[in-house]
Amino acid sequence: MPELPEVTTIVFGLNKKVKGLTIKDVWTDLPTGRQTGLRKQDIRSLKNPEYYKQFKKEVIGKKILKSERVGKNVLTHLSGNKTLLFHMKMTGHLLYGKWKQEKENNKLIWKPIKEGTPLSDPYNKFLHIIFYLSNGYELAFSDVRKFGKVVLLDKGKEFESKDLKHLGPDPMKENFSFTDFKKALMKKKDGAIKQILMTQEIISGIGNIYSDEILWQSGINPKERLKNISEQDFKNIFKATRNILDRSIKMGGDSMSDFRNIEGERGKYQNCHLVYRQTGKVCKKKGCKGVILRTKVGGRSAHFCETHQALKK
Ligand SMILES: [Zn+2]
Incomplete structure (x- = not known):
């Protein structure tokens, strides 16, 4: 599971590659197409077609602002006072590139348009969510086990969400002292x-x-x-x-x-x-x-x- 350094690396990449771009469209193969049978934890996720519909409506046309890390979460702030939250869980990671869909063994799979780059790594082919960007590139969420989380929050209220409100202090925050560290652990x-x-x-x-x-x-x-x-x-x-x-x-x-x-x-x-x-x-x-x-x-x-x-x- 990606931990603090891996999530920090993702945030560096987002601020380098997608900051300033606009989301033109969203694709996912996660929704099951039916509301019954959804597990409780999937109600507020793109696996819920109702949630996905609303999510798509709200992110299309939004500009991508700064991204930051909170614990193991990525927060990507958008225009219109919205914030995308990504949690990689077991196997999720974000990728920037261009893909095309091809049929392989009767299954549709995503293939990078340019072959022979790191995007062709077998761990990078499990694309389940794609954001189409204003420069013609895509931001994709690859996740073999599909436990990753992508939700939309109201900016300024992120820390009231159940995703973040329980989180303890961050060991890499500049003002985080030895006293804070010991105090947190001794709970x-x-x-x-x-x-x-x-x-x-x-x-x-x-x-x-x-x-x-x-x-x-x-x-x-x-x-x-x-x-x-x-x-x-x-x-x-x-x-x-x-x-x-x-x-x-x-x-x-x-x-x-x-x-x-x-x-x-x-x-x-x-x-x-x-x-x-x-x-x-x-x-x-x-x-x-x-x-x-x-x-x-x-x-x-x-x-x-x-x-x-x-x-x-
Ligand atoms: Zn030893």
């Missing part, structure tokens, strides 16, 4: 650190990959209870959080899974993993001869070094 002092770092209501933007890397860097076991973590260790976790997220942003995010930037290209952070999915390997920390193990924390996999990340008690 769950009996919780396991890895699980708390990934709880969007506590702190927003961090998921499975970066929580593993942050804890490896700080020498803290993913199952360590917050109340057993010392002041110095908290400082190390805070520093590692900012450094690792910043480094990944500079590398264009992590493409170990489906993530691609809006030009369809892979990020490079997957080449720098020191612990995530390194099970069985000797720890890369200088002087440490431990082995990387895999465990479960709160239903999610966690990777850690048995030696320099041993539990304190």
Whole structure:
């Protein structure tokens, strides 16, 4: 799932490629064409034909203004006081290009007009929503598993929406201090650190990959209870959080899974993993001869070094 650095990369791309353009039309293959049988979470989604109809009416003719990241969400502000919210969920990502529809094995599929570019990457072919833009290009939402979210909000009221109102502070905000960080985490002092770092209501933007890397860097076991973590260790976790997220942003995010930037290209952070999915390997920390193990924390996999990340008690 795209985390803070990947979503930041998407926002950079949007501000570079689509800012200032007007939405001419929208296409989707998501609506089922019937209202009955919609799951509750799909009522306010493009999977609901009624919602889609209204959505389309409201976005056509709107100019794309600035995009920004909030937690793992992309907010794209539009003229007319509207804001598009994208959440990538498991496998969603946005792409900029031009496509044509072709028949393959009796199924209509989208193919990039220009072959041999990163847009031809197999992870970029699951287009389910397309925005047609005033310069002849398209902004498309590719999503293998179709869990991604695209909704329209009223500008200025975004943070009252159920999409954003629960979100905790952002670790990459300039004025976010160590005190804010510790205060946010200590709301769950009996919780396991890895699980708390990934709880969007506590702190927003961090998921499975970066929580593993942050804890490896700080020498803290993913199952360590917050109340057993010392002041110095908290400082190390805070520093590692900012450094690792910043480094990944500079590398264009992590493409170990489906993530691609809006030009369809892979990020490079997957080449720098020191612990995530390194099970069985000797720890890369200088002087440490431990082995990387895999465990479960709160239903999610966690990777850690048995030696320099041993539990304190
Ligand atoms: Zn180690």
